Amino acid sequence: MQKISPSTATDHLPHLAYDSVIFGFSGTQLKILIMEYHNTHIFALPGGFVQKNEHLNDAVRRGLKERTGLDNIHLEQFYTFGDADRNNAEPMRTILVNNGLSPEKYHWMLERFISVAYYALINYQDVVPQPDALSDSCRWYPVNALPPLMMDHAGIVEKALQTLRDNLDRKLARGNLLPPKFTMKELQQAYEAILDTKLLRTTFQRRMLSLNLLERHEKQYSGGAHKAPYLYSFIKG
Amino acid sequence: MQKISPSTATDHLPHLAYDSVIFGFSGTQLKILIMEYHNTHIFALPGGFVQKNEHLNDAVRRGLKERTGLDNIHLEQFYTFGDADRNNAEPMRTILVNNGLSPEKYHWMLERFISVAYYALINYQDVVPQPDALSDSCRWYPVNALPPLMMDHAGIVEKALQTLRDNLDRKLARGNLLPPKFTMKELQQAYEAILDTKLLRTTFQRRMLSLNLLERHEKQYSGGAHKAPYLYSFIKG
DNA sequence: TATTATTGTCACGAATTGAGACAATAGAAT
DNA sequence: ATTCTATTGTCTCAATTCGTGACAATAATA
Structure with a gap:
């Protein structure tokens, strides 16, 4: 989730979000960037919303830059998650309350969301994870030792891995997983x-x-x- | 596009659509189901909208059933098209006017749409294409002899083909392209x-x-x- | 019964892959 | 200096797979 303000509700396409699985590699471990929200123990993939006149792909690039400081990342879209029960109501209410924000004002954030998922392969060394307004940490976790993730985010990671394993040669060559x-x-x-x-x-x-x-x-x-x-x-x- | 009524605007998720590339095989030719709208010479992929409480995948199944009469089709999502300039304004206005509908009343249909694209492999023999309220034909066209398609639909077909060619063995086995x-x-x-x-x-x-x-x-x-x-x-x- | 087009399988060399062997070598130990 | 050790780059050889042509089997026709 990105920096938000009450006006956000009208600036963004409703019911539409993206989530990103950012892979890094350190030593012998494949890792993923995971965010934790202030005072909540709620863990999530870095994600965000799409502005009314913004290309979907640009929105993801923008959000990723806000989180990692990295520009010019090769992002690859891999699946859109669209089940009707995909809403953030319960965890998001907690997140808002614990950040001193009113769930009434941000009601749009509690509704159903379609999420377009992207992955990226980036150089572990280059990243200085930058937590945003709502989250107090944005850290690397090994893929096989992730904290419990909110909603269906564990499933999103799994699908990202499956996608990545297919035609890995070309994908590694295009990405920046290695220095x-x-x-x-x-x-x-x-x-x-x-x-x-x-x-x-x-x-x-x-x-x-x-x-x-x-x-x-x-x-x-x-x-x-x-x-x-x-x-x-x-x-x- | 599916059957619509003015009330549709409130029943559906705004700015979200799906398009489907339905492959069939006849003789030696790979074909695709294409719709043509009444009195317009506007050709498009079969597509539709997602209801507020409907799973995305269910929405596509429902739409496909309306068009082909077929149930239990194996659908595979392959990409989500999200450029900011994806809107149907010009052709859709023509379609509405030529069907005696008011563009003002259906204003939501003229706006930007994110479209989730699916493909399916179905048995050519089984299909009795059924045009819907807005379209006067739903017909098979060879992939290498498609009519000019509206918006970015030609690009959607191209991406569907690229996806299909990758790991074709497994995909053919799961689909129903052959009897x-x-x-x-x-x-x-x-x-x-x-x-x-x-x-x-x-x-x-x-x-x-x-x-x-x-x-x-x-x-x-x-x-x-x-x-x-x-x-x-x-x-x- | 001979003819013809197509099908299923084999044969053989070429290319690719699995798995071990071995020499080369940068630094540590003596 | 010399020896030792861990790792690397390459070679070898057998096993497997692939490209390509050969060939026998056979369903209908002449």
Whole structure:
């Protein structure tokens, strides 16, 4: 949810929201940005609303910038959740009250919402999560150790993961899950975290090189007592 | 667009619509159901609106039943179109006027619409297209010979095709593009029409059989002067 | 009974993949 | 300096899959 004011009700398309699953990768873990609201223990995906004259895709870009400080993120829409019982009434009432806002004034926020879901792959290093007016934290959580999420947000994450696993090669190449240059081992660890399987080192390396998506750079002297690995980057095209 | 009355404005979620790309297969051609409005030469995908307390998916099922008479269709959502300039103002005004309806009364139909797009694979044989109150025809058109479609509907069809081509095996098995029993040749022709490529007969047959998705039945005596082909059906699971 | 078009399957080389072996090497230990 | 250790890049070889043509089987027709 984004910064809101009472006037918001008339500025936005009613009953329409978006939610975003922002993936990051650190060490060997796939993580997701999750927000927690002030004084509530209510956890949610970063989301927001669409202004009356705003492109849907632009609205998501705008909201994501407010939360991560990041611009120019490659966002991919993956599903629209439209069940009739998708409303924030109960948790949202709590959130409003605990923030000193009147549920009557913000009644529109308690109603049914259709939510268009997006995912993004971003570089963990680049993000300085910025909590907004309603939330007191915006933090990374490992995908396999998420806090209990409000509404159907756990289902949204699950669907995002399923989507991501399909045609992962192309998606990783377009996103920014890894830093600009990375080793083959880091790339393999990213694959393994996303697919939740172990992969064979030699087969993986051969396959990656045969995809013609990688450019090889100078070696990285890691400080470890062993042969130094090459660095690679994705060929953007 | 579905049957409407002035009261519709209050029954539906504003600014939200769906459009459906209904694929059928006949002979060697992939076809799509397209509607034409009375006295207008305006062509559009079958679409409609979502009632205030209706699941999004149910709304699409309901609309599709109104148009094709078919129930229990496997629908797959594939994208939500949300550009700010998506409105029906110009063509819709024409449609309303040519149907003796007042654009003032139906003003809500002229505004911006977010549209959730679905596709379905149905058996060409089963459909008796039923035009509704506003349209005078609902007919099959080959995908490569569509009439000029209103708004961004041509783009919606293109995206539906792209989606369909990805992981086609599973999608064909779940849908009903072919009759319950079909020959290997018919199956190959369906693949070729969708992918818009020629496939090698022997390789195709081997690959299909190795997928373990097909059940073999008795032979079909086609009347042709040659060996009779087996019939197959998809193993539903 | 011979002819013809089409179908199901096999055969064989080419390409891809699974899985282990091994040399190269950057730093740590001696 | 020399040896040791962990990791990396590549090679090898068998197993599997794929592209392609060959060929026998066969339903209707001539």
